[in-house]
Amino acid sequence: MKDILSDFLRDPGYTYHIVSKIPFPYEFDLEMRVNPGFEREYNYLGAIKLSEPDRELLSMPLGVALSKRKSVRRYKMRRVEFKKFSTFMYYIAGIRGYKYGYPLRTYPTAGALNSPEVFVHIDNVESIDKGIYHYNPFEHTLELIKPGDFKHDVYYASLDQSQVLEAAFNILVAGIYDRTYSKYGLRAYRYVLEDVGHLGQNIYLVATALDLGTVCMGAFRDDDLSRVFQLKERELPLLLYSVGYPEDI
Ligand SMILES: Cc1cc2nc3c(=O)[nH]c(=O)nc-3n(C[C@H](O)[C@H](O)[C@H](O)COP(=O)(O)O)c2cc1C
Incomplete structure (x- = not known):
């Protein structure tokens, strides 16, 4: 165990990969963890019903979207x-x-455990006030976390990446670690990252098909981003995406 700890401190990623192999190197008490459920509990200030998705807007062939992404x-x-x-x-x-x-x-x-949650910083979207929101997929609504202009807070948290300032909206994808951990124990952190990666490709392809542009950002100040979006302690901020109409350059 001492060796694992010193290896871990030197290179957490590689060591984590080794210790999370199946079968796990030691017994783990999964009874200790409870799946917090799939509907995020939070005292939202209100909700905006989004319109039904318009499939016609997504008529770009997949091959074209993949090559334009x-x-x-x-x-x-x-x-x-x-x-x-x-x-x-x-x-x-x-x-x-x-x-x-x-x-x-x-x-x-993994396990249909729905580890990702999607948050949105709205800056310039028709009929939606500026603010920080959570996407509720069950109701297809945007739930208001806090109203106001938080562009510069998100920008600061993103280590001053200028696309955040120009975007019409920014998406934060967080991993709800305990959902996946409740079933997969040590394997969970792999799966949460992999779940979020799949969602990320949706963001790129759907944006492309809708003639929008996006960029994924992994570089950010975790604690500042969590504070802006009011994430709970075990909700892990994983990827930030700016979205807007591409500038012709
Ligand atoms: C996990 C991950 C993290 C990334 N982080 C950033 C970032 O912080 N800032 C940024 O401008 N681009 C970021 N990118 C975008 C990559 O730089 C980009 O995908 C890569 O240069 C290839 O370009 P392409 O997406 O146009 O094919 C990230 C991409 C991934 C997948």
Whole structure:
């Protein structure tokens, strides 16, 4: 155990990978952990019903979307339409059905445990006030965490990445670690990152198909970002995405 600890301190990623092999090197008491459920509990200040997704807006062939997909870091100061935003939210992270009571999403998750949660910083979207929101996929609503202009707070937390300032909105994907941990124990951290990666490709492809641009950001100040989005302690901020109409450059 002492060796594992000193290896871990030197290189947590590699050591974690080794100790999370199946079968696990030591017994782990999964009874200790409880799945907190799939509906995030929080005292939201209100909710905005998004419009039904418009499949017609996503008519770009998959092959074209895949070849056009790229990271876009400059955006026009142009408002994103409500219908387009609603369509974007549904196709990146909506619920497409249920199996044995588990919500099934537009991306796969380990054990259908739905580890990712999606938060949105709204700056310039039609009919939605600026503020910090949570996407509720069960209701297809944006739930208000706090109203106001938080662009510079998100920008600071992103280590001053300028795309955050130009974006019409920024998406934060957090991993709800305990959902996956409740079933997979030490394996969970791998799976949470992998779940979030699948959602991330949805963000890129759906943005491309809707003629929007996006870029994924892994570089940010965790604690500041968690504070802006009011994440709970065991909700892990994992990836931030800016989204807007691409600037022609
Ligand atoms: C996990 C991850 C973290 C990333 N972090 C950042 C970031 O902090 N800032 C940024 O501008 N781009 C970031 N990127 C985008 C990459 O730089 C980009 O995907 C890469 O240069 C390839 O370009 P492409 O997406 O246009 O194909 C990140 C991408 C991934 C997958």
